[in-house]
Every structure is written in C-alpha cells, then in structure tokens.
Amino acid sequence: MTSEILYESPNHKFIYIGKDVDRPDYIIDTNQYLLIHDDVATIIDPGGIEMFSSVSSAFAGEVRMSNVKFIFSSHQDPDVVSALALWLSITDSKIIIDRIWSSFISHYGAKPNNMIMVEDGGMKFNMAKDYAFDIIPAHYLHSPGQLNLYDPISKILFTGDIGAALIPKEDLKSKRRPNVFVKDFDNHIKYMEFFHKRFMPSNEPKKIWIDRVSKLDVEMIVPQHGLIFKGKDMVNRFLNWFDSLNLGIYSK
Ligand SMILES: [Fe+2]
C-alpha cells in the first residue's frame, strides 16, 4: 500500500492510503482516506471486504482503532463499503451515509443505532468538540444518493466517484512508488472519460454540483479511485473538463 499525508498540523491530519499493487486484476483499485482531529478519527470510504486486512493494518499505524468514531460512506457501492461489518467489529464507530441507502447497507451489518443518515441537502457534521466538516450532496454522480466531504481546515474535497480514474495496473507497477497526484492532466483524461460518461446519468446534476463546489475554497480534490488533483490550477482544470463533458443520455 502507498500512503501519503495530504495535510498535517499539530491536531489535524488528512491521510491517503491506496495503490495496492498486489491487488488481484479482477478487483477495482480504490483510494481510502483517514481524517483525524485531536483524538477523533473518521475513515472515508473504507473499501471492499477484500481490502480490509491491508487497509486496517495501514490505518492502525496512524490511529488507535478505539479513536475511530465515524465511517463516512460516499454511497452504497461494494467497492466503497462492503467491508463495513468488519470495520464495525474492530471499532466503536457510526456509519455516515445518505438516508436512501440506510436499509441497503443493513446488508453490510449496519443497524439503525450505528447509522447517521444524511438528508438530501447535506449537513455540517460535528466530528470533534471544536471541529466540523461539511457533507455536500453530489446526487446522481453516479449514485442517486452520493455524498462528498469537505474539510475546511485542509481545504480538501473528497468527491467519491467524481474524478475517479481507472489507472492500468501496469502503470502503477512500472514505478518504484506509484503516483498519487495527477501530473499530466491531458494524459489523465483517458483514464477518467469512460467512467464519467457511462456511469453518470445526465448533465443536470453535474451542473448543480459544479455550481455548489465552485463556491468552496478547494486546494485538493481527492476521489475514491485514481489520482488526486492537487492545487487550485489542477482543481480548476478538472472542474472545467467535467463541465464540458457530456454524460449519460447526452454522451452519444
Ligand atoms: Fe460507485
């Protein structure tokens, strides 16, 4: 596993873990994140059941499992949260997810008393005594109940499947340490295009989302697959590219 500290101050940390070059070819590559403020931690999109042992041992080097109080799930997909039952067995945490998926993720072991259901409009979430992150709606991109997380301290926007890229495994293996950040945006487009066009239904939710996130001060866009868009220039390049892309029913 490759890890990278995306932001660090004495009481606040945003950590990336992913690019597992040993994963089998038939499993999609996922990015996992850990947000720590004081002694409270949130795991962001913990990943699939097959990733649990490598992700949990990587996170155990960063945080005490007893300090993990929340698991943020951008949406209901198995690559996002099928390991939920295992995470709930080693942490005393609550799962944060869009209300429409609450009864579905019960199949992953969640129960009403350990769920925080988010309404359509999103919310500010008080994670620690003096710290809150923003839960931002990103519905239909691609899941009809998709949530983003914005950390106002690091100015990192976690976008779930928005900005996702499927990087060929050979590309990851060819380097001593896999890239974490997008270096060449134009070259990166080919890894993103199909997913956004095929999995996202139409342009309307995209316009609403771009309008919404354009009002935020974003230093980094961190997706659930692929590479991170670091710096305002890269963030804007991604938003401009996404804005001009025809999705779903418009993509023919
Ligand atoms: Fe998904």
Ligand SMILES: [Fe+2]
């Ligand atoms: Fe995904």
